[in-house]
Amino acid sequence: MGLFGAALVLPVQAQTRNPARAPTRGQDREPWKTLAVVQQHLLPSEDHAPGAKEIHATSYLKNLVSQHGLSEEERNFITSGPGWLNELAMQQHKAVFVRLTENQQANLLQQIAGTSAGEDWLAMLLTYIFEALLSSPVYGGNPEAIGWKWLQHDPGFPLPATAGQTWQALQKRR
Amino acid sequence: MSDYDICIIGSGAGASPVALTLAEAGHSVVVLEKGPWFDETDFTKDELSCCRRSVYTPPLSEEQHVIEEASDEGWQGTPTSESGWDFWNGNCIGGSSNFMSGYFYRLKPDDFRLRSVYGPIDGANVVDWPIDYKELEPYYTKVEQRVGVSGRVVKHPFQEPRSTTDFPYPPTEENIVSGWIDAACKKHGYHPLPTPRAILPYPAMNRRGCAYSGYCGSFGCQTGAKGGARAALLDQAVRTGHCKVMPHCKVFRLESDKKGKVTAARYHDRQGKEQKIHARLFVVACQAIETTRLLLSSPGPKHPDGLGNNHGQLGRNLIFSAGGVGQGTLPYEQFSKQQAEALKMRGPFVNRGLQDWYFIDDAKFGRHKGGTIDFLFRHPNGIARANNQKWDDNGRLLWGKPLKRKLEAYFTEARYLRFEVFCDWLPTDNCFVSLDNQIKDKWGSPVARVRIGFHPHDLEIGQYLSDKAKTVLETMKARDIYSSVSGDPPANLVAGGCRFGHDPTRSVLDANCRVHDIDNLYVTDGSFMPTGGSVPYTWTIYANAFRVADRILEHL
Numbered sequence: 001m002g003l004f005g006a007a008l009v010l011p012v013q014a015q016t017r018n019p020a021r022a023p024t025r026g027q028d029r030e031p032w033k034t035l036a037v038v039q040q041h042l043l044p045s046e047d048h049a050p051g052a053k054e055i056h057a058t059s060y061l062k063n064l065v066s067q068h069g070l071s072e073e074e075r076n077f078i079t080s081g082p083g084w085l086n087e088l089a090m091q092q093h094k095a096v097f098v099r100l101t102e103n104q105q106a107n108l109l110q111q112i113a114g115t116s117a118g119e120d121w122l123a124m125l126l127t128y129i130f131e132a133l134l135s136s137p138v139y140g141g142n143p144e145a146i147g148w149k150w151l152q153h154d155p156g157f158p159l160p161a162t163a164g165q166t167w168q169a170l171q172k173r174r
Numbered sequence: 175m176s177d178y179d180i181c182i183i184g185s186g187a188g189a190s191p192v193a194l195t196l197a198e199a200g201h202s203v204v205v206l207e208k209g210p211w212f213d214e215t216d217f218t219k220d221e222l223s224c225c226r227r228s229v230y231t232p233p234l235s236e237e238q239h240v241i242e243e244a245s246d247e248g249w250q251g252t253p254t255s256e257s258g259w260d261f262w263n264g265n266c267i268g269g270s271s272n273f274m275s276g277y278f279y280r281l282k283p284d285d286f287r288l289r290s291v292y293g294p295i296d297g298a299n300v301v302d303w304p305i306d307y308k309e310l311e312p313y314y315t316k317v318e319q320r321v322g323v324s325g326r327v328v329k330h331p332f333q334e335p336r337s338t339t340d341f342p343y344p345p346t347e348e349n350i351v352s353g354w355i356d357a358a359c360k361k362h363g364y365h366p367l368p369t370p371r372a373i374l375p376y377p378a379m380n381r382r383g384c385a386y387s388g389y390c391g392s393f394g395c396q397t398g399a400k401g402g403a404r405a406a407l408l409d410q411a412v413r414t415g416h417c418k419v420m421p422h423c424k425v426f427r428l429e430s431d432k433k434g435k436v437t438a439a440r441y442h443d444r445q446g447k448e449q450k451i452h453a454r455l456f457v458v459a460c461q462a463i464e465t466t467r468l469l470l471s472s473p474g475p476k477h478p479d480g481l482g483n484n485h486g487q488l489g490r491n492l493i494f495s496a497g498g499v500g501q502g503t504l505p506y507e508q509f510s511k512q513q514a515e516a517l518k519m520r521g522p523f524v525n526r527g528l529q530d531w532y533f534i535d536d537a538k539f540g541r542h543k544g545g546t547i548d549f550l551f552r553h554p555n556g557i558a559r560a561n562n563q564k565w566d567d568n569g570r571l572l573w574g575k576p577l578k579r580k581l582e583a584y585f586t587e588a589r590y591l592r593f594e595v596f597c598d599w600l601p602t603d604n605c606f607v608s609l610d611n612q613i614k615d616k617w618g619s620p621v622a623r624v625r626i627g628f629h630p631h632d633l634e635i636g637q638y639l640s641d642k643a644k645t646v647l648e649t650m651k652a653r654d655i656y657s658s659v660s661g662d663p664p665a666n667l668v669a670g671g672c673r674f675g676h677d678p679t680r681s682v683l684d685a686n687c688r689v690h691d692i693d694n695l696y697v698t699d700g701s702f703m704p705t706g707g708s709v710p711y712t713w714t715i716y717a718n719a720f721r722v723a724d725r726i727l728e729h730l
Contacts (some may be wrong), residue, residue, distance in 0.1 A: 027637040030208075049578055069227075119571050126564050126573060127557075134556035135222050151585035153556045154520040155391040156219030158396055165216065167223040173210045174232060174265075 032062055034082035035125070036099050037135045041109055042122065043129050052129060060123075060132035060141040069168065073123065081121045085112065136160050177203040178418075179730065181439050183451035186269020188459030188699030188713045190403035193229050194320075194410055195723035196415035201730060204451060205408070205417065206441055208424040211264035212272070213404070216217035217394030221555045224392050230273065231404045233480055234467060236616040239463065242625040244604075249625060253613055254481040259667040261463065261624065267421055268379045269461065270666060272710060276372040278323050278549055279709035280314045280717075282532065283307040284543075287544030288598075288705050292543055298600040298629050299491055301704050302675050304685035312336055313717035318342050320380060321401035321716055325370030332532045346384055346523050348374045350516035355364035355526045355549055358649035362535045369548060372401030372712070381405060386521025388554055392497060403716075423449070426619045428695070430474030436626070436695045439492060444615050455726065459699040459719070466671040466701065467622040469689075482682045482689040482697075488672065490609035492624065493706045495667035496632035497545060497595035498640050499660030502652025503554065505588040517589050524550050524591070528646075529728065530641055532708060535607065539638055544595030545708030546642045552590035566605060582622070591652060593643040595636050599706045600629040601661070607671050628661035671698030686725040687718070698722050 036058040045051030052058065065075050082097070085108065089097040093104055100108070112118025130139030134148065136159045140150065148155055160166050180196050182189045185207040197203045212230070223229045234255040241259060242249045254260060264270035284291050286303040294300060315337050317323065324343035327336065345368050357365040373390070376383035381398035390400065398405040401485035411417040422444035429438040429450075436456045443449050458465050466489040470480040482488050533543040552559070563580050566572045572580065599605075604627025609620040636659040648657045675681030678690040687702050689695045698719040700711045707714065 005317050025681055037322055043578065044574055046575070048577070049582070106574075122573065123564065126571075126577075127561055130557045130560040130564075131222065131226070136562060139222065148556075151556070151560075151581060153543065153585060154554070155222075155552065155556065156387040156393075156520070157385070158218050160218045160220045160223070165218050165220070167227040167229050170212070170216060170223055172226060172230040173228065173436065 005023075006140045027116035031079045032058060034049055034085060034097050035061065035078075037105065038081075038085070038109065038122075039125060039129060041106060043133070048139070048153065049134075049150050053131075054143075055147055056141050056143055057127070057129045057132040061128050063140050064128065077121065078124060078128075086110065138166060176452045176454045178202045178451065178453045180204075180455045180457065180726070181206065181291055181451055182457040182459060183439060184459035184461070184465075184699065185267045185408060185419060186403045186461065186699070187271045187712050188262075188461075188697075188719045189457065190268070190407035190411065191700050191716055191719035192457050192696075192723040192726065193417050193419075194407045194414075195720065196730075197411040197414040197665075198515055199727055200416060201302065201339070201563065203417040204453070205411075205419045205584065206419050206423040206425050207267050207269075207419065207422060208437060208452070210266065211419070211421040214394075214396050214398055215448070217272075217396045218395055219387055219389045221557050224273070225393075225555055226557060227262065228262075230264050230266055231260060232265055232395070234260060235259070237262070238613065238615070240610045240613055240621060240623040242623060244627060249627075251610070251623060256451040257498060259665070260416075260666070263461065263666045263668075267303075267419060268402045268408060272394045272400075272404065273404040274372070274402070274710075274712055275369070275393050277527075277547060277710050278325075278370045278372045279472045279527070279529075280334050281307065281310075281707040281709065282332060282712055284533065285705065285707040287309075288543060291688065292541070293473075293525040294308070295600060295629070295631055296479065298631070300600060300604055301673075301675065301680075303704060310714070310717050310721060311335065312384065313720040315640055316511070316720050317713055317716045320379075320720075321372055321406040321541075322373050323370050323372050323401070323713070326368045328365070330365050330367060332529050333365050343373055343378070343461065345525055346371060346373055347521070347552075348387060348525050349519060350513060351526055351551075351589075352526050355524070357644060358646045359528065361549065361649055362645060362726075364528055364530050364646070367526045367527045367529060369523075370529045371525065374401070376400040379406075388520035391553065404509065409540060424617060425460075425468060426471060426617060428468065428472040428474075430472070430481060430692070432475060434474065434476035434692050436692060445711075446617070451466060455694040455696070455730065457696045457698055457726070459697065461670045461699055462671045462701045463624055465609050465697055465699055466492075467609065469672070469697075470607075470609050471619060476691075478498045481692060481695060482672065484691065485608065485679045487524040487682050490603070490617065491601035491673050491704065492605045492607055492668065493599040493601050493670040493703065494605075494626075495662035495706060495708075496597045496636055498636045498657055499592060499594050499655030500594045500643055500647070501590055501642055502644075502647035502654055502655040503588045503649065504591055504650070507587070508519070508651060526683075528643070531642055534635075534638065536638075543598055543638050543708070544633060544635060545595060547639055548594045549643075549646075550594065552592050556585075567638060576622075591647065591650070593640075595639040595643065595659070596667075596710065597632065597635045597639060598706055600632055601670060601673075601705065602627055602629050604628075605670075622669055622700050626663050628637070633659055634659060668679045669703040669715075672697045672701035673704040674702040675704065687722045689730075696722060696726060
């Protein structure tokens, strides 16, 4: 049984297993295929308000993971989640998560949110959805300031406009 | 042989006044800063850089602290790489002053004689300062002029004496809410103060004026209007041609000779290679915790337990700022369309404080040293604000359309007026800095171990002031008013550890901030403060560093 199947209360350090390698393939492959569907549940698209798809949440997260923008622990935790989710999906529905109906998927997400590890995983995905929603478009999310417009958020000025002004570049200068 | 007249370790608010004063007098000055050299062109309003990836401070995996907190089993130390509780405040040229909000308050005359005026408090090590307000006043004025402080003097029960009638710069532009705060305060008979700010409202001194972006605290200033140490002072020091500023130089030890005189600063350069600089005189200003750490890490023939520690005083009586925070919601629907649009405006400042209870004389509560209340809007960082919305009232994770409706309401239907309470963090035997005997930084030096005990009296004063602040929010008809007073230290408001005094057995520095038994070593950051006053420390650190710089000039 995957980690999400048990009502475990574990410190974050203990939640990482089966570390996945940083993805080098497209978003139609795992774990990104499953992550994209989960992200869309977390921030669904609506006529008046962008969802995970519109804010480019999956490619934003994929960039972060592949460019080592996160700690190894976080990377492993994020990318291991789909494996655990699919174990649970197979156990309950004999199909992987992305093949389930939307209601079945939603139900599984509610189940894992009842575990400490599952809730931590979803909470972490939400944090990076918010980054894709509200950070500068220079980082790949929030295209054409769609997130700022939706929430009427004034991001201040100036914003990072060049590669040299991004956090990755500034971090290298420390 | 000396490479320089004066070697300064650190480049922030305690270091830069000394560098400027000495360089202007023609002395050769070198400033060693462990962080990089960022300037206006690097500073953008990027929440990822400043706050989520913390690029202006070191990774905790490489440089950290061990924080000791009280528990049922006694004092328990936790490395910050495990807790995530970051005690760095800005490690780059100019130090943490790059990222301050610029709330600038002077201390008041009684802050220099708390013990005499209010008497002892059990369990607290309150002492009078060895200097009085009169001695520091000219330097507060100097900071107004050289760093650039904007504000407006108004009549007030506890207005400190001034040698000039008003600030050299008028206040920055204000949000409509400032007038509403004034009106609410006046209903209660309070005396609202325009908060002085180290922010230029218009171009001056080769710096641009405020651009009213609305993102000050935690962010570097892209115009130079904010009076951070680099923009306001260190850039000028460099222009004299007598001051060399060296980034990426991590000083790990000061060498001293048999007479106790400091001879050299040993540091690691960016490549990790060990280097050494000799100077006639040394100044340490690395912010309170790291200053103590460096002195403890520098034993010598005459100082076997660290420089300035022959009486076991080094690192003791560390102080933070006590107090609390609170907030009220101002729903746009409560106001006319025009008022709501004005309230939404991001750039103009709130600029309001209350010092009616800086000294408390209350029939029920008694006579105590009180503090300052400052009003401000909730920090505008979008990601942080969104992240706070993902939990429901029962602490369960929220997502999907319910989360989106909550985000819309939070971001678009109201503005959030907060207050911060600043009161004295009483110095006690349970708040001090030592060296950890296990954890080392990336260069192999022991990290600072910080015990952060507080005195329960701090909470009583904080609660008294919070209750007063809430009356203003209530009168403004704010909704969902709450406050929180705790003994958790704000890591960015830290001082003490090398208190100054006349008695060498009970203090580390003399009245001129020279280490008692070391002729050529001064400390000019906030470490000197025996008590902290009830305001942010930066203005006092700047003023005292200018004062000590004059004493050093006489010394040289």
